Amino acid sequence: MRKRVAIILLLLATTWSLGAVDFRAVGPSQVPVNQSFQIQYIVDEKCDNIQPPSMAGFELLAGPYTSTASSFSFVNGKRTSTYQKTFTYTYMATKEGTYTIGAATIEIKGHKYRSNGLKISVIREQEQAPQMSTQRQSDERSERQGRQERAESRQRQQSPSIFMRTEVSKTHAHEQEPITLKYKLYFVGVNDVQLAGVTKMPDFDGFLKQESDLEQLESRVETYNGRQYNVATVYKNQLYPQHSGDITITPAHFEVVYTSPGSERDPFGQMFGYQEHKTLKAPAVTIHVDALPQENKPKTFSGGVGHYTMTPSISATEVNANEPITLKLDISGSGNMKLIKTPEVKWPEGFEAYDPKVSNSYQTTDSGMAGTKSIEYMAIPREPGDYTLPPVSMTYYDSESGSYKTLTTPSYSLHINRGQQRKDTEVSDYSQEEIKQLATDVRYIHTNDLSALEPGSATPAAIQVGTFGWWLCYIIPLLIAVIVLIAMRQYIQANSDINQVRYRKANKVAQKRLRNAKKLLDENQTNAFYEEVERAAMSYLSDRLTIPTADLNKETITQLLEQKNVPATLIEETKEVLSTAEFARYAPSTNQDMNALYSKTVELINQLEEQKL
Amino acid sequence: MRQIVLVISLLLSMSMAAQVEFAQANALYNEGKYGEAANQYEQLINDAKAELGLTEEYADVYYNLGNAYYKQGELAQAILAYERALRLKPRMKDAKENLRFVESKITDRIEDTHSFFLQDWLIGFRNLFKEQTWMWWSIVLFSLMLVGVLLFLLGRESVVRKIAFHCAWISLLLCLYTGINAITLHQRDLNRSEAVITQGVVNAKSSPDRSGTDIFQLHEGTKVRITDQLGNWYLVRVAQYEGWVENILLERI
Known part of the structure; x- marks a missing residue:
């Protein structure tokens, strides 16, 4: 069993060792003169004995530093591992030109591996990217001076420094004129710089602020006060001054984390470095804002x-x-x-x-x-x-x-x-319901015969307001009326004159006749006496009642007296006197009768006079 | 004699032509050719004006013209036509109805807050009759007053005189009222002091000048009263407002 495992492992090992060793060189393709740069050799196997290629024209400043990285992972129960070892050499080019660097060799388990070669062109300092320092012009200096300075610069670069600066595009601006504000982080000699947060940001009172998208936080090399720094812009915005005067932007506070290489005396510090927190203050800045000219300022x-x-x-x-x-x-x-x-x-x-x-x-x-x-x-x-x-x-x-x-x-x-007039809606509805008004429209045109359009049948009126004819229409009736009035007045006047005289003289006439009658009575002329008495009474009544002689009779007299509200007894008396005088003329009468009639008549006239007919 | 016959026949033929034209215009209206119908009616009216003057019967032509304009959406022209129809025939019901209807479609709604209802009523009553009618009434009432005065002056009987006196003063008042109506209508027709805004939107100015300040705004179809004239400008009055309007923006009734 153990033998078998050993065999498998051996096999695996051989396969790895046979084909999968990755050994490569990584370095810049272009470097400036007198600038340090790094070349790294990366290998994914354990090894120690690396042989760098010959580096003619380059000066080895440091190295090789080695670093290793390994990782293990289990995926679906399968174990995989990666391993990487990096050898870092720091060189500095001394002369311009294009150099071909040969391969490095490495021996792993008895096998020799070769890395890829590199081609590096060394350029003059002036040609480098603008963010790089342009201060040093070593061409003019001696090699030795240059070396000395380089050494100093290295030393200076090694003393760590980190700070913030506030940069504005202008400190003198008009109202509403855009100003770009940047907070920049300057650092040198420290590693792994990270912005941990913004502790305090000014409130930009007096400005309208437009924040800008910040490009990737990347550091560039910049020279400040004769020293080179890595510079990163951490905040950028655009400010539009809203009023004139000196406006101060208060300081901003940023918190950064970085690793400092530690002191040289401490070998451990040199090796691991310290991680440090630090709050950096970006200084305040004052912007002088000019007001926009008020004179000739248009309304628009x-x-x-x-x-x-x-x-x-x-x-x-x-x-x-x-x-x-x-x-x-x-x-x-x-x-x-x-x-x-x-x-x-x-x-x-x-x-x-x-x-x-x-x-x-x-x-x-x-x-x-x-x-x-x-x-x-x-x-x-x-x-x-x-x-x-x-x-x-x-x-x-x-x-x-x-x-x-x-x-x-x-x-x-x-x-x-004029747009199109909308059409009238036509709606038909068959279900029985109350009449409803669908739309309103003008009433239909008149299509009658216009028979009266025939000329002459209706001529425009001859008499119109303001014309002479119109005035005549008023003047003629007025004249007629005036004429009628005058004529009537004259007639009445004429009439009333006679009557008036007769009326006024009625009593006088009657008295005269009565005196005459008295004389006749004394002379005993009977007929003449009666006649005189009758005439006295008759003429008196005629004058007073304005009765024409033609109409003079007892009936008219009675009627008029009644109209004038004369007492009935007096009317009776009048009638009696009149009839007595009338009849006595034709009948014989005594002196006594005549005397009685006379006094009666006198009495009657007096009474009638009192009535004021 | 021969001449008279000739004149009569000429007049007759002209009237016949008018009849035919009127019927043609009506036919065009029925076909929905409102524009052509309106032209025809206008022609008819212009001919009449040129030859004999407008008689009462032309109220119908104006009325139909108003309808034709309304159908084309020319509200101001329609209102003008109806107003003119009513000048010829003040109690033409259809024209009144259509005028009221078209006036309800225009933008401006004039509400004269300064006018008293009695005044409106009096004006309405005045417009019921023509100038001629009022004039004749005035003359008749004047004569009646004169008779009354005569009877009062010459009458013997007190009853007769009393009646005559009352008759006279009532007649005098009525004569004055009818006479004033006749004169007012006459003045209105003579000065053509009423006009209708024909342009879509019109700004009345503070002075008879295009650069004058805009005082108020009038819209198409609004009736205004012209109170003064200066060059091409009219001083118009609407309700309580008064301002100058250029003559091309309105048309006199």
Whole structure:
């Protein structure tokens, strides 16, 4: 049993040893003169005796350092293991040129293995990447001086140093002008530097902050105060000053973890290093912010600072009513793009305007945000007609020329056509239900004969308000009325004059006649006396009651007296006097009768006078 | 004699032509060719204006024209046509009904808060009759008043005089009322002081100038009263608002 296992193991061992030994050399293809670089030989078997190739033109600075790494894993009960041993040599090139480095050899269990070869081109220091130090110019120096300095530099590099710096793109800026701020970690002579966290970050009061995506945390070599450091940018943002004056950004605190190589006296420290925690402070920085010039500041200032162009485009200038029109403004350039206020578009009255749609496509660069901001304004005209869309203006502060600049669109004339009138709905419904109104419409046209359209049948009226004829219509009746009035007045006047006189003189006349009668009575002229008495009474009544002589008789007199509300006894008396006087003329009578009639008549007239007929 | 016969026959032929045109326009309307029908009606009216003047019967033509415009969605023109129909025939029921209907479709709803209901009623009553009718009534009532005055002055019997007196003053008041109505209507038709906004949206300005401040906004179909004129600008009044509007933006009734 044991023999069998041994055989298997042996077999396995041979198979490994036979084909699977991986031995390779890893190194840079390009190195600058006087710079240390490393070549590593990696082998996946246990071994010790490596023979490096000859390195003509290179100076061995250190090495070989060996490190081993092994891992075991069980997958589905199967054990697999990997093993890696690395030999590290540090060299320094002394001369420019292209070198071919031969293979290294290694012996494992009696077998010799060869690594791959390497080709290294050594270049001048000036040609190296810009982040590398350009300070030293060894060409001008003697070899010896160079060596001395190199030795110093090595020594200096070996003294560990780690700190933070605050870097701003400018310390003097205008309001809204973008400033890039970076926190950079400088370190040298320490390994495994890690950013453990941010303890304290300034609140950037007075700025609008736009954080930038940080590229992979990679370190670059930079020279600071004549010394080379590995530098890593740990934080980057863009700041837009919001007010003028000196604005101070308070310090930031970062916590880092790194391994320091330890002191040289401590052999263990040299070997393992110490892991250290340290809080680093990035110093405060003050930015002097200038206000934007207030004079000549246009009303349309949008808050934009930088450099921009504007490209307007309109979807259509002639549409039907209720069809939308879109005005698009493309503002491109660089600056504080995000803070540009959307320019106001004054759509004509009768347009239903919608909120503008803003789409941004810009990237954060060191000069601010660069790209395009597209603003789409949509409006729907509701009424047909011709309208003018006034120009749209956007003013920004050009930080290059230091002045305000206004971008303006042209003014568009819009023609809105009348849209299609919607058709009247026709609905038919067969089920029996209450009548319901489906729609309202105008009443139907009149299709009658218009027989009266025949001319002459209805001529326009001759008499109209304001014409002479119209005035005549008022004046003629007025004249007629005035004439009638005057005529009637005169007639009445004439009539009333006679009657008035007769009325006034009635009593006088009666008294005169009565005196005459008295004389006749004294003379005993009977007939004449009666006649005189009758006439006195009759004429008195005639005058007082205004009765024409033709109508004078007892009946009329009685009637009028009744109308005038004369007492019945008096009327009776009047009648008696009248009839007595009438009849006595034709019959013989005594003196006594005549005296009685006389006094009766006098009495009657007096009484009637009292009645004030 | 021969001339008279000639004139009569000419007039008859013209009227016949008008009849035929009217029937044609109605037929076009029935076919749904509202635009053509409207043109035909307009033609008919223009001919009448040029030759004999518009008679009451042209109210029907205006009414049909209003319908044709409404069917095309030209609300302002429809309102104008109905208003003109009502000028010729104030009590034309269909025209009133359609005018009310079309006015309910326009954007502006004018509510004159300053007008008293009695005033509205008086105006409504005034518009029931034509200027001529009011005028004749006024003349008749004037004559009646004169008779009353005469009777009062010359009457013997006190009863007659009393009745005559009351008749006279009532007649005088009514004569004044009808006369004022007649004159008002006459002035309205003479000055054509009423107009309808024909443009979609119109801004009334503070001054007769395009750069004037916009005071208020009017929409198509709104009826306004013209109170003054300066060049191409009308000072219009709607409810309690007053502002200047360019003459191309409205049309007088």
